Amino acid sequence: MSDPATTQLIETLRKAVSRTSMMAEGTDPQLDLALKEIRQTITSNSDANAISAVLKASEPKLIKADEARDFRAKKLRDTLHDLIDLLERLPSHTVPQKQKKDLLTKIRSQWQSISHWPELVESSISLIEATLLVDNEAKNGKRSLFKKLFSKNGNESTIAEKNVSGILLDVSQTLTSLLDNLSLPENFDDQISDVKLFLNDSRSLEHIPKMVAETTNLAMIALGKNQQDLTSYLSQLNSQLASINAGIVTSYKSQRTLTSTRHDFNSELQKQVSETTTAVTQATDLGSLKNLIETKLETISSTMDTYQKQMLDQEKQASQSISQLRNKVSRMEKDASTLRLNLQQKLAQAMTDSLTNLPNRAAYQDSILPICNMNKKARTHLALAVCDIDHFKSVNDTWGHLAGDKVLRLIPRQIRSALTEKDMAFRYGGEEFVILLPDTTLETAKMKMEAIRQAVEKMPFNVQGVPVPITISIGIALLKADETHEGLFERADKSLYLAKEQGRNRAIFAQT
Numbered sequence: 001m002s003d004p005a006t007t008q009l010i011e012t013l014r015k016a017v018s019r020t021s022m023m024a025e026g027t028d029p030q031l032d033l034a035l036k037e038i039r040q041t042i043t044s045n046s047d048a049n050a051i052s053a054v055l056k057a058s059e060p061k062l063i064k065a066d067e068a069r070d071f072r073a074k075k076l077r078d079t080l081h082d083l084i085d086l087l088e089r090l091p092s093h094t095v096p097q098k099q100k101k102d103l104l105t106k107i108r109s110q111w112q113s114i115s116h117w118p119e120l121v122e123s124s125i126s127l128i129e130a131t132l133l134v135d136n137e138a139k140n141g142k143r144s145l146f147k148k149l150f151s152k153n154g155n156e157s158t159i160a161e162k163n164v165s166g167i168l169l170d171v172s173q174t175l176t177s178l179l180d181n182l183s184l185p186e187n188f189d190d191q192i193s194d195v196k197l198f199l200n201d202s203r204s205l206e207h208i209p210k211m212v213a214e215t216t217n218l219a220m221i222a223l224g225k226n227q228q229d230l231t232s233y234l235s236q237l238n239s240q241l242a243s244i245n246a247g248i249v250t251s252y253k254s255q256r257t258l259t260s261t262r263h264d265f266n267s268e269l270q271k272q273v274s275e276t277t278t279a280v281t282q283a284t285d286l287g288s289l290k291n292l293i294e295t296k297l298e299t300i301s302s303t304m305d306t307y308q309k310q311m312l313d314q315e316k317q318a319s320q321s322i323s324q325l326r327n328k329v330s331r332m333e334k335d336a337s338t339l340r341l342n343l344q345q346k347l348a349q350a351m352t353d354s355l356t357n358l359p360n361r362a363a364y365q366d367s368i369l370p371i372c373n374m375n376k377k378a379r380t381h382l383a384l385a386v387c388d389i390d391h392f393k394s395v396n397d398t399w400g401h402l403a404g405d406k407v408l409r410l411i412p413r414q415i416r417s418a419l420t421e422k423d424m425a426f427r428y429g430g431e432e433f434v435i436l437l438p439d440t441t442l443e444t445a446k447m448k449m450e451a452i453r454q455a456v457e458k459m460p461f462n463v464q465g466v467p468v469p470i471t472i473s474i475g476i477a478l479l480k481a482d483e484t485h486e487g488l489f490e491r492a493d494k495s496l497y498l499a500k501e502q503g504r505n506r507a508i509f510a511q512t
C-alpha cells in the first residue's frame, strides 16, 4: 500500500466519490444521508475494505430512495389517467380517440422509465390541446369552443360554464394532490406555492395545458432523472471499488511474491558461493578446481536466468494490474463528469422560467444576496427595479390566456434591449419582472428604466389583426449602505405601487 502509484490512485478515487456525492445532494433526504456517510468514510478512512463496507451498508438507503421515486412515478401516472378521464367529461367536445388510445398505450409501457416522462407529458398536453382547441371549430363553424363556453347568450353556455368550473376544480384538485405528494427540497417551496396559486386561480379551460405543464415540471424535478442516474452510478461505483480493491490485493500479493523470489535467489546464491569457497579450499589440483568452478558458475548463471525470468513475468503482471486500475479510475472520473453535467443541466432548468426563458424567482433568490454584498464591498450602487404589466388581467380576459403568454414572451426582449451585459433580468412571478443593475448611477438607472418603459409602449402587439396596447409600470430603488435586500425590494415595490396609483405606464424612483 505504500506504493506511491497506488496511494495516488486511491486518492483520486476518493476525490471522485466525494465530489460526485456532493453534487447529488439536495435531491432526496434519504439519499443525502447515505451520501454524507459515504463521503465521511471516504475522507477519513484509507482502508479500501472499510470504504467498501460503508457502500454496502448504504445500499438499503439507496434502494429506499429508489422506491420513493417509484411511488412518485405511480402518482404521476395516475394523475395523467385522471386528467384523461376529466377530458372525457368536458362538455360539448370529443377527445380524439386514436390520440387518446396511443397516449394510454405509451403511459402503460413507459411510465416507469423516467427518461420517457418528458415525452409522455408532451403527448398528454397535445391531447388536451387537441381536445380543447381543434375539434369544435370544425364542428361549429367559426364559433370556437371557448367562445361557446364563455358566451353570455343562451342556456347552453350557462350549463357549459357550470361544467367548466367543475372540471377546472377537478383538474386543479388532482394536480394539487400530486404537488402535495412530491418530496422536493425546501428551496422549491416558493415555486410550489406559486404553481398551487396558479392552479387555484385558473378560470379558463385554456389554462389546462399550462396547469399540467407547470405541475409536471415540478414533478419531473422531484422524480429526478438525476436521482436515477445517481443511484445506478453509485451501485456501479460500488462494484468498481470492489474490483479495484481486488486489483490492489493482487498487486500487493505479486509484490510479496517478488520479495520472496528475491529472498530465494539470495539464499541460493549464498549457498552456491559458500559451496564454491569450500570446494576451492579443499581442491587438490588445478584441473579438478577448474571443472568445479565451471560447474558452479553454470549453476549460478542458470539460477540468475530463472530469477530474471520470474522477475520479468511478475513485473509484467504488476504493471498490467496497475494499468487496469488506472483505466478503471479514468472511467469513473468520466462517469462522474457526465453526471455533473446532467446535474448542472437539471439545475439550470430549475432556475429558468420555461415561458420567457429568463432566470426565475429561485434564481433571483440565489443571486440577490451575493450581488448586494459585492456592491456594498466595492462601494458601488446597486439599483433594483420591479416591473409589472399594466391591466394584464384584462389582456387575458379579453384576448385569452395564450395572447397573455405571448405578451410575457415579448417583454423580455424589450427589457434586454436597454440593458448591458452585467445587468440581470428575472421573471419574478406572474406578470412581474425584476431587474438588477449592479455598479450603476442614479442617472443611468433612470435612463435604462425609461428606455424599457418606452420600448414596451412602442412594441407592436396585435391579436387577430387588432392592435392591443401594452404598457408597464416600474418601481426602482438604490441599495442603501445599511439596507438588506428585502428592504431594497420592498422600497422598489412600494414605488411600483405608486406608479400604478398615479396612472400606470411610468417609472418611479424611491427616495433614498
Ligand SMILES: Nc1nc2c(ncn2[C@@H]2O[C@H](COP(=O)(O)OP(=O)(O)OP(=O)(O)O)[C@@H](O)[C@H]2O)c(=O)[nH]1
Binding pocket: 201, 355, 388, 389, 390, 391, 392, 393, 394, 396, 400, 401, 402, 403, 404, 405, 408, 429, 430, 431, 500, 504
Ligand atoms: N397569460 C398569463 N397570465 C398570467 C400568467 N401568470 C399570471 N397571469 C395573470 O396575470 C394577471 C394579473 O392580474 P392582476 O394582478 O389583477 O393585475 P393587472 O390586471 O395586471 O392590473 P394592474 O397590475 O393593477 O395593472 C392575472 O389575471 C393572472 O392570471 C401567465 O403565466 N400567463
